[in-house]
Amino acid sequence: MKRLHFVVIVIFVLVTSCTLEKTDYEAELSTETTEYIEFEEVTSITSGDYIISIEALNATLYKGYNEIHLNIINTQTNVSLQDKDVTFLPIVTDANGNKSSCPHAYNLEYNATEGYYLGYAVFTSESDTTISWQLYIDFQEGSQSYKVDQSITVEKQTNMNLNMTAFTGNDNEQYFIALVSPQSPGVAENDLVAGIYKYNQPTSSEGTFPDPSQYAYSVVQDYTLLLDPRMPEASMGNHSSPNNQDLTMENDGLYHGVVNYTMTGNWTLNFIFQNEKGETLKGTEVSTEFTPGIEGAKSDLYIDILF
Known part of the structure; x- marks a missing residue:
């Protein structure tokens, strides 16, 4: 009887401790994530008779995935430039003068219904005193070519639900995974969307700057991102959830899956990245054991992420 009484006390202490730590954690870190749905102008560039307006959600470019809209308008006629070849190249320069780029859509697609050019950029760092970003945009109207560039500011991504990561796979290729949605997840099964990209190693020496062949990226086609979400805090004991779905590519060029958040707080999306042959390029399995008081691996x- 004494032994049973002791076991009950231990269980009560463990449960109470977990609950108190979780409550304190939520009180300390509770935050609201604003879901942005409106595209607004970030900046504009004038070249000859044309003005190019660059739009993004919340009129801001963030580290991570950004959908980009370009409107090109003739200032003399007030008519939009429609269905032309428009290229878009972001370049980042570091403190040593080294230049590189980031995953992006180089050839923008014209959306005839909405009247803008559609693209994206996955900015890999925010702007600061040592990092500067520049956009290079080219288009042609008739026999006239237009080449413009504009300095931009990339802000820190404060919404952890839109985090990204970069890594080198076992095939020695450089990959990038950027979360696209949900911006503001709920305690529910959430549609999880991510972009997965690869740097295309140049096959020739650099030509006239900015030579797009040196800064080319592509969407990774038909790979699989295995998903195991867990709460890594010691108080959560490596807690996971049921009904998650691995991410696979859909027709929009993004990877779609399902993540089931059973409570608010700090979650880790553990991944295993596999190619079309099922070979693992990056990622390791994590323990499925419940480990109260021990931080999850x-x-x-x-x-x-955090919500």
Whole structure:
């Protein structure tokens, strides 16, 4: 009887401790994530008779995935430039003068219904005193070519639900995974969307700057991102959830799956990244054991989120 009484007390202490730590954690870190749905102008560039307006959600470019809209208008006629070849190239320069780019859509697609050019950029760092970003945009109207460039500011991504990661796979290729949605998840089964990209190693020496062949990226086609979400805090004991679905590519060029958040708080999306042959390029399995009081181990490929 004494032994049973002791076991009951231990269980009560463990449960109470977990609940108190979780409550304190939520009180300390509770935050609201604003879901942006309106595209607004970030900046504009004038070249000859044309003005190019660059739009993004919340009129801001963030580290991570950004959908980009371009409107090109003739200032003399007030008529939009429609269905032309428009290229878009972001370049980042570091403190040593080294230049590189980031995953992006180089050839923008014209959306005839909405009247803008559609693209994206996955900015890999925010702007600061040592990092500067520049956009290079080219288009042609008739026999006239237009080449413009504009400095931009990339802000820190404060919404952890839109985090990203970059890594080198076992095939020595450089990959990038950027969360696209949900911006503001709920305690529910959430549609999880991510972009997965690869740097295309140049096959020739650099030509006239900015030579797009040196800064080319492509969407990774038909790979699989295995998903194991867990709460890594010691108080949560490596807690996971049922009904998650791995991410696979759909027709929009993005990877779609399902993540089931059973409570608010700090979650880690543990991944295993596999090619079309099922070969693992990055990522490790994590323990499925419940470990109260012990911080959960993470895959060597993961993204942390918080809501």
